[in-house]
Amino acid sequence: MSDQTALTVYEITTRIKTVLEGGLPVLWVKGEISQFTKHRSGHWYFTLKDERSALPCVLWRGRSDGLTFIPQAGDMVVAQGKATVYERGGRYQFDCYEVRPAGVGDLAQAFEALKRKLDGEGFFDLQRKIQLPSHPERIGLVTSPEGAALQDILRVARERAPWVEFQLAPAAVQGTAAVAEIVQAIRKLDDSGWADVIIIGRGGGAPEDLWAFNEEAVVRAVAECRTPIVSAVGHEVDVSLSDLAADLRAPTPSAAAEMCLPDREALSDRLFDYQGRLVRVLRSRINEYRSWLADYAATIIRQRVPALWREESQRVDELSRRLDSAASRYVERNRSTLDRLAAKHSSLDPMSILARGYSVIKKMGTAKPVTGSDELNVGERLDIKFDRGSAEAVVDNLNP
Numbered sequence: 001m002s003d004q005t006a007l008t009v010y011e012i013t014t015r016i017k018t019v020l021e022g023g024l025p026v027l028w029v030k031g032e033i034s035q036f037t038k039h040r041s042g043h044w045y046f047t048l049k050d051e052r053s054a055l056p057c058v059l060w061r062g063r064s065d066g067l068t069f070i071p072q073a074g075d076m077v078v079a080q081g082k083a084t085v086y087e088r089g090g091r092y093q094f095d096c097y098e099v100r101p102a103g104v105g106d107l108a109q110a111f112e113a114l115k116r117k118l119d120g121e122g123f124f125d126l127q128r129k130i131q132l133p134s135h136p137e138r139i140g141l142v143t144s145p146e147g148a149a150l151q152d153i154l155r156v157a158r159e160r161a162p163w164v165e166f167q168l169a170p171a172a173v174q175g176t177a178a179v180a181e182i183v184q185a186i187r188k189l190d191d192s193g194w195a196d197v198i199i200i201g202r203g204g205g206a207p208e209d210l211w212a213f214n215e216e217a218v219v220r221a222v223a224e225c226r227t228p229i230v231s232a233v234g235h236e237v238d239v240s241l242s243d244l245a246a247d248l249r250a251p252t253p254s255a256a257a258e259m260c261l262p263d264r265e266a267l268s269d270r271l272f273d274y275q276g277r278l279v280r281v282l283r284s285r286i287n288e289y290r291s292w293l294a295d296y297a298a299t300i301i302r303q304r305v306p307a308l309w310r311e312e313s314q315r316v317d318e319l320s321r322r323l324d325s326a327a328s329r330y331v332e333r334n335r336s337t338l339d340r341l342a343a344k345h346s347s348l349d350p351m352s353i354l355a356r357g358y359s360v361i362k363k364m365g366t367a368k369p370v371t372g373s374d375e376l377n378v379g380e381r382l383d384i385k386f387d388r389g390s391a392e393a394v395v396d397n398l399n400p
Contacts, residue, residue, distance in 0.1 A: 043059065074207060234252075
């Protein structure tokens with residue numbers, strides 16, 4: 001076959017469109033709403049699904065204006081329409097003329113039934129909730145090692161509290177293996193006693209993608225966890241049964257990290273504020289003692305021997321020295337802690353190595369550092385950054 005006889009993608013798509021749209025009449029389809037989106041253009045995009053398949057659907061703005069309800073994920077509906085082909089995307093879809101409610105979807109029914117059952121057993125009671133520690137040092141994570149949720153949590157941790165340690169208990173967060181792996185990961189972290197807090201969750205997705213966190217075994221594992229546990233499943237609008245059973249519900253994985261971790265800048269500000277308040281209180285108390293002693297001495301100086309006045313004055317001075325010394329030791333102790341945190345933070349800065357004589361070389365006009373001579377050409381201009389200042393250079397010779 002020559003190139004001249006081969007069909008273009010557009011031609012084959014057009015033929016499929018003709019066959020599909022011409023071969024099927026207007027139909028009624030029943031299914032459960034999933035992944036519903038009301039676009040700002042006024043068009044509705046959603047998926048109808050059952051236990052065996054899924055059908056992408058669209059309802060154009062002029063038709064949606066006449067409906068008396070807006071479908072939600074989990075609604076069971078019947079839709080009248082015709083199968084069409086979206087040529088630009090090369091996929092088929094169901095062009096809806098009308099959408100009517102047909103009852104509650106299977107997932108929504110299962111969700112409400114299990115919610116009532118577990119609520120009756122007290123799994124969602126506030127009395128069961130465990131308060132999270134204000135400054136956790138070790139956090140356990142139950143999520144997929146390949147998911148965006150893990151990276152979101154670690155990114156927030158690097159910004160807020162880089163000294164906190166993390167331990168990942170990897171688990172599938174959707175699919176047939178998800179429930180068993182999530183339960184095993186929660187219990188493994190809880191039984192080890194290593195973590196101060198456990199965060200479980202995943203990024204957003206369709207309701208069926210998040211369903212593992214609505215399974216009874218997972219919800220029971222969350223509720224029975226002795227370690228404070230935070231549930232961060234999906235986006236803010238997604239609420240799972242694990243969210244209700246957890247000690248704290250976070251709208252997103254990154255929000256979970258923010259809720260669990262202290263902010264190093266706020267900690268530093270608070271430490272300096274405490275130091276200032278302590279010094280002010282100590283000075284005020286010293287001045288009060290001095291004033292009281294002065295008044296006391298003025299009233300009895302004529303009745304008591306001069307030796308008593310000297311003894312009391314010496315005692316005041318001794319107390320003053322002790323208070324000053326205690327204040328200094330407290331300030332130094334907290335300054336030492338702050339210096340350790342600052343040194344730990346500084347060691348995480350990749351640019352600190354420049355102070356030891358190293359430099360960063362980049363091609364002129366680029367941001368990526370050069371790591372090997374095979375990335376360069378003779379005559380290329382380089383930008384060299386030192387710990388103090390920078391320089392420009394030209395490649396004269398290359399050695400592999």
